[in-house]
Structure formats: C-alpha cells, structure tokens
Amino acid sequence: MKKADLSVQVGPLKFRNPVLLASGTVGYGSEMSEFIDLNLIGGIVTKSLSLKPRKGNPPQRIVETPAGMLNAIGLQNVGVEEFIKEKIPFLKKFDVPLICNIAASTYEEYVECTKILTQEDAITAFEINVSCPNVKEGGLQFGNDVKAVGKITAGVKAVTNKPVIMKLSPNVSYISLFAKVVKEEGGDAVSAINTLVGTAFNIITRKPKIYNVNGGLSGPAIKPIALAKVLEIRQSVDIPIIGIGGIMNWQDVIEFIIAGSSAIQLGTVNFIDPAAATTIIKGLEDFCMKQGIEKISELTGSFII
Amino acid sequence: MFIIKALVEKVIELKNHIFILKIFSPEIASIINPGEFLNVKVSDSNYPLLRRPFSICDAEGDFIFLMFNIFGEGTKILAHKHKGDLIDILGPLGKGFNLLGDFDTAILVAGGLGVAPFPYFIRKIGKSKEIHSFIGGKTDKDIITYGMKNITISTDDGSLGIRGNVVELLEQNVENLKSKRIKIFGCGPNAMLRELRELSIKHNLNCEVSTECAMACGFGICQGCPIESVNHPDKYLLVCKDGPVFNMRDIVI
Ligand SMILES: Cc1cc2nc3c(=O)[nH]c(=O)nc-3n(C[C@H](O)[C@H](O)[C@H](O)COP(=O)(O)OP(=O)(O)OC[C@H]3O[C@@H](n4cnc5c(N)ncnc54)[C@H](O)[C@@H]3O)c2cc1C
Numbered sequence: 001m002k003k004a005d006l007s008v009q010v011g012p013l014k015f016r017n018p019v020l021l022a023s024g025t026v027g028y029g030s031e032m033s034e035f036i037d038l039n040l041i042g043g044i045v046t047k048s049l050s051l052k053p054r055k056g057n058p059p060q061r062i063v064e065t066p067a068g069m070l071n072a073i074g075l076q077n078v079g080v081e082e083f084i085k086e087k088i089p090f091l092k093k094f095d096v097p098l099i100c101n102i103a104a105s106t107y108e109e110y111v112e113c114t115k116i117l118t119q120e121d122a123i124t125a126f127e128i129n130v131s132c133p134n135v136k137e138g139g140l141q142f143g144n145d146v147k148a149v150g151k152i153t154a155g156v157k158a159v160t161n162k163p164v165i166m167k168l169s170p171n172v173s174y175i176s177l178f179a180k181v182v183k184e185e186g187g188d189a190v191s192a193i194n195t196l197v198g199t200a201f202n203i204i205t206r207k208p209k210i211y212n213v214n215g216g217l218s219g220p221a222i223k224p225i226a227l228a229k230v231l232e233i234r235q236s237v238d239i240p241i242i243g244i245g246g247i248m249n250w251q252d253v254i255e256f257i258i259a260g261s262s263a264i265q266l267g268t269v270n271f272i273d274p275a276a277a278t279t280i281i282k283g284l285e286d287f288c289m290k291q292g293i294e295k296i297s298e299l300t301g302s303f304i305i
Numbered sequence: 306m307f308i309i310k311a312l313v314e315k316v317i318e319l320k321n322h323i324f325i326l327k328i329f330s331p332e333i334a335s336i337i338n339p340g341e342f343l344n345v346k347v348s349d350s351n352y353p354l355l356r357r358p359f360s361i362c363d364a365e366g367d368f369i370f371l372m373f374n375i376f377g378e379g380t381k382i383l384a385h386k387h388k389g390d391l392i393d394i395l396g397p398l399g400k401g402f403n404l405l406g407d408f409d410t411a412i413l414v415a416g417g418l419g420v421a422p423f424p425y426f427i428r429k430i431g432k433s434k435e436i437h438s439f440i441g442g443k444t445d446k447d448i449i450t451y452g453m454k455n456i457t458i459s460t461d462d463g464s465l466g467i468r469g470n471v472v473e474l475l476e477q478n479v480e481n482l483k484s485k486r487i488k489i490f491g492c493g494p495n496a497m498l499r500e501l502r503e504l505s506i507k508h509n510l511n512c513e514v515s516t517e518c519a520m521a522c523g524f525g526i527c528q529g530c531p532i533e534s535v536n537h538p539d540k541y542l543l544v545c546k547d548g549p550v551f552n553m554r555d556i557v558i
C-alpha cells in the first residue's frame with residue numbers, strides 16, 4: 001500500500017509532516033537531537049529570543065499540577081547575538097525548517113529583532129510570541145490588546161520577507177478577534193495556544209509555589225481549552241492555524257487537525273518523552289493508512305458539527 | 306543518555322518509609338558516575354505527569370539502585386513497585402562528583418536522605434582514598450547508614466550519636482581531619498548546604514555539593530532549574546545540566 005502523505009502547507013510554509021516542536025520545550029535543538037532525528041520532524045520552534053540575553057526568573061520556576069504544570073521561566077534566553085553565533089551553526093546541520101520565536105518588551109524590540117534575524121538564511125520563518133504570561137513588561141499585555149497585536153504583526157511583516165506566525169494568548173475572551181487582526185495586518189498564520197495563567201499555593205507557608213506568583217499552565221490539562229480556541233478561530237477567520245496545547249499522542253494530533261489546525265506543536269510532552277515526536281509521526285502514518293486517508297491535510301477543519 | 310523501560314528487580318524498605326529500588330539496566334549501570342541522576346516516570350498515566358529525579362545510589366553488575374523516601378504521590382507509587390514491573394527511566398543525567406584530584410581523604414557529609422548518592426561514590430572510590438562519613442538527621446529514625454563507611458552520626462534530638470546538626474558535628478572533627486589532604490562532598494537540604502559553605506570557607510576546604518531543584522525535563526531544555534552562579538551573576542546555571550553537583554565556590558545557595 002502507498003504511504004500516506006503527511007506533508008502539510010501552513011500558508012506559504014511547507015512541512016514534511018504536521019509535527020513541530022514548540023518554543024521553550026526544545027531549547028535550541030542540541031539536547032533533543034540526542035533522542036530524535038531532527039531531520040524527520042516537521043519543524044523546530046526555538047526558545048523565545050529577545051534582543052539582549054535575559055536572566056529569567058529566580059527559582060522556583062516549575063510546579064506540577066493535575067495533568068499539567070505551571071512554569072514561570074521568565075523568558076531566560078541567550079539573546080539575538082549569541083543565538084546567531086552559537087546556536088544557528090548547530091541547527092543548520094539539519095534539514096529541518098527552523099522557526100525562530102521572538103518575544104520582546106516593546107514594539108521597537110520586536111521589529112529590531114526581526115530585522116537582524118531575517119538576514120539569517122537558516123531561519124525559515126518567525127513565530128512572534130505576544131503571549132508569554134511570565135514577564136512583567138510587555139508579553140501578556142500585548143497579547144491582551146488587539147491593537148497592539150495588529151501593530152506588531154504589521155511592524156514585523158514590514159521588515160522581513162519570511163513568513164510570520166503570530167502566537168496567540170488564550171487568556172482573552174475572544175481569541176478569534178486576535179486572529180482576525182493578524183490576518184488583516186498581513187500575518188501568514190497563527191499558532192494557538194500559549195499557556196494559560198495559573199497559580200498554586202503551599203498550604204503550610206501560604207506562599208505561592210512559584211516565585212513569580214503566577215505561571216503558565218501547560219500539558220494535557222489545557223487540551224480541551226486549546227481545541228476550543230482552535231475551533232473558534234477556524235470558524236470565524238480564514239487563516240492557517242498551528243494547534244498547540246496538551247498534545248501527548250497521535251490521537252490528540254488528529255483531534256487538533258480535525259478542529260482546524262494545519263500543523264501542530266508538541267510542548268510539555270517533550271519533557272516527559274523527548275522521543276515523542278517520532279512515535280507520534282509513526283502513529284499518524286498508521287492512522288491515515290488504516291483510515292484510507294491519502295493526505296493528512298484533507299483532515300484539517302473536517303469536523304462535523 | 307537513554308530512555309529505557311527497565312525491569313524492577315525488587316523494592317526493599319530500609320526503615321521508616323525509606324526504600325531502595327533495584328532495577329535491571331546494564332546500559333545505565335555500565336556508564337553512570339557517582340552524583341549523576343535519573344529521571345523516572347513512575348506511572349504510564351498523566352498522574353503524576355512529570356518525571357521525578359533521583360540520584361544514582363549504587364550500581365553493581367547489571368543493576369542500578371535508587372534510594373528514596375515517600376514524599377508525595379510519585380514516590381508513593383514507586384514504593385509499590387514489584388519485581389517484574391517495568392519502569393521508564395531517562396539517564397544518566399547531569400554532572401556528578403569529581404573523584405579525582407588533589408585529596409587523599411573524602412569527607413562525606415549527608416543530611417537525612419542526602420546519603421543517597423554516596424554508596425556508589427564509596428564503591429567507585431574503592432581503596433584509592435580514605436573515607437569519613439558524617440550523617441545527620443532529625444531523630445534516629447532518619448539516620449540511614451546503607452552502603453556508608455567509617456560513620457559518625459548526629460541527630461537534632463540526640464536520639465542517636467551526638468546532639469546537634471551534621472555540620473556542627475563536622476566542625477568538631479575538622480581540626481583532626483585537616484592533617485590529611487581532605488575534600489568535602491555534601492548532599493542534603495539547602496539549609497545544611499549553606500552551613501557547609503560557611504564551614505568550607507572558614508577552614509579553606511575544597512567542597513563539592515549535590516543540589517536539588519524542581520525539574521521538568523532533567524536534561525536542559527525547559528530552563529526550569531536555575532541556580533545562581535558566582536562567576537556569572539547575569540546568568541543562571543542549570544541544576545540538571547551544569548549540576549546537580551557543583552563546587553561550592555561556583556554557586557550561591
Ligand atoms: C538531582 C536530584 C536528585 C534527587 N535524588 C533523590 C534521591 O536520591 N532520593 C530521593 O528520595 N529524592 C531525591 N530527589 C528528590 C525527589 O526528586 C523528590 O523527592 C520527588 O520528586 C518527590 O516526588 P513525589 O511525587 O513523591 O512528590 P510530590 O510532592 O508529589 O511531587 C514533587 C514535585 O515537586 C517538585 N519539587 C519542588 N521542589 C523540589 C526540590 N527541591 N527537589 C525535588 N523536587 C522538587 C518536583 O519537580 C515534583 O514535580 C532528588 C531531586 C533532584 C533534583
């Protein structure tokens with residue numbers, strides 16, 4: 001029997017399969033390459049970069065919650081310069097689309113980062129993180145403000161020819177309003193969702209378990225929310241969607257695709273099983289074969305409601 | 306690094322909810338070093354979701370040994386493992402103790418379950434160096450001597466050994482030990498490590514410690530496990546990758 005075609009198109013972007021690795025859950029690729037062949041996955045989204053290195057939040061940064069985890073890393077990253085010098089040369093060795101995620105504190109910083117990084121041939125596309133809940137300035141405020149998201153989309157698009165994916169926050173009432181403005185301002189796709197704001201307390205000390213007080217909730221606990229957000233966008237805006245949130249196995253991937261995603265990203269699962277991407281890709285192949293699905297992209301938005 | 310579904314050989318309760326888990330894993334047993342750790346998925350379900358880090362306690366032949374106490378849900382599940390169960394382990398991880406170097410006597414300082422990494426340390430160092438173990442706990446129930454050598458004990462309530470904490474115990478003995486070329490290796494709660502830092506500075510002693518931190522991945526991709534660096538105050542070190550064992554000079558605890 002012929003192998004199923006797992007390749008997908010996300011706006012102008014082509015991926016060999018729909019399984020991408022999410023920002024902040026793959027570092028800059030080197031650790032993951034010990035567990036999986038990066039040449040076989042759909043794409044890698046690197047840890048959010050800011051113009052200058054960021055130290056990030058003090059510990060404790062992580063706490064487990066039912067079927068999920070809170071994190072408040074605070075966008076610790078090496079900064080644009082070291083990324084270009086130290087991280088890109090390694091990532092270049094692989095035949096895998098490299099999506100560079102940017103998180104900034106000001107509009108100007110988003111534009112400046114993109115301007116510098118767009119010179120790098122190794123970078124296939126940008127994912128703009130306007131939705132990180134863990135930094136005090138910028139971040140979430142941008143993600144909550146339709147106008148700001150529109151302005152950042154337009155500003156970034158103006159300085160690069162590479163595709164721009166806007167990563168949306170779920171901590172809003174109507175995520176589709178944000179997807180709409182991204183489309184209007186020329187964004188090529190949206191990814192949804194980033195983490196949800198959450199907190200946890202130690203009942204003896206009565207202090208928050210996380211230094212930053214709030215963290216971002218990820219993992220299986222958020223999957224139903226993420227699916228609902230993907231569906232909402234799909235039903236109201238004609239823009240390609242990369243689905244993210246709590247994906248643990250190939251069945252979850254199919255669910256996200258049916259709800260309207262053209263591709264997906266694996267996040268928290270990489271911490272538990274760094275080889276998950278490989279297993280999931282194999283599972284998708286088998287599923288398509290068994291179901292007689294020739295092209296997995298046929299499934300995108302195929303829900304019956 | 307391996308991800309392995311390994312067979313449980315047995316679980317032994319040493320005392321008072323403190324256990325040894327013996328696992329068949331020739332791959333890991335043959336390459337792991339003292340002070341390195343494993344990240345263990347205790348169940349196949351999403352509860353608990355994340356792996357749990359444990360120091361390598363010992364390795365012999367094809368087997369590895371972990372020492373743990375019942376702390377929360379994950380360790381409760383571990384305590385109920387049986388011979389023949391499969392357990393998902395990721396490792397070896399991190400940087401362990403530096404057993405080489407300019408010393409002829411290793412001073413092991415353990416607070417409570419801080420003894421966990423030392424049986425393998427003692428096995429590996431063999432007869433090449435002298436060992437003195439200082440072990441402290443709240444009461445005699447917390448004192449574990451499994452795999453330890455040349456032991457002196459302290460308890461907070463005086464129920465076993467001298468009354469006081471383990472760093473005070475070491476302080477009382479340090480002048481005698483200083484006649485040898487000594488290096489201190491510590492593992493235990495942060496409060497103990499802080500006192501150990503003071504002592505090592507005061508007596509100008511070389512000191513390595515095994516640290517702990519909440520972790521998500523254990524291999525450097527989540528940035529969840531920062532520890533303050535002395536040499537680069539603008540950058541955190543990662544407990545899982547740069548540690549968990551650090552030279553006391555290099556970190557702020
Ligand atoms: C490098 C390293 C080596 C370790 N070696 C041993 C060992 O040999 N024996 C042993 O008994 N224990 C060891 N621990 C501690 C052990 O990982 C915890 O006891 C275990 O995670 C408890 O899990 P639980 O599900 O029973 O507890 P729960 O309370 O249900 O869950 C523990 C959760 O707390 C988080 N957490 C918060 N603070 C810490 C912290 N300071 N250290 C660890 N986890 C934290 C964990 O990430 C985990 O998600 C080690 C920890 C580290 C980091």
Ligand SMILES: Cc1cc2nc3c(=O)[nH]c(=O)nc-3n(C[C@H](O)[C@H](O)[C@H](O)COP(=O)(O)O)c2cc1C
Binds near residue numbers: 132
């Ligand atoms: C520890 C951690 C760090 C993250 N860091 C980033 C980041 O730097 N930039 C970003 O856009 N998203 C970041 N995320 C969010 C993930 O990319 C993803 O959107 C989210 O975790 C939901 O997916 P999941 O449930 O599969 O993990 C991070 C998530 C986690 C758990």
Ligand code: FES
Binds near residue numbers: 521523525529544545
């Ligand atoms: S635990 Fe993930 S980086 Fe250390």
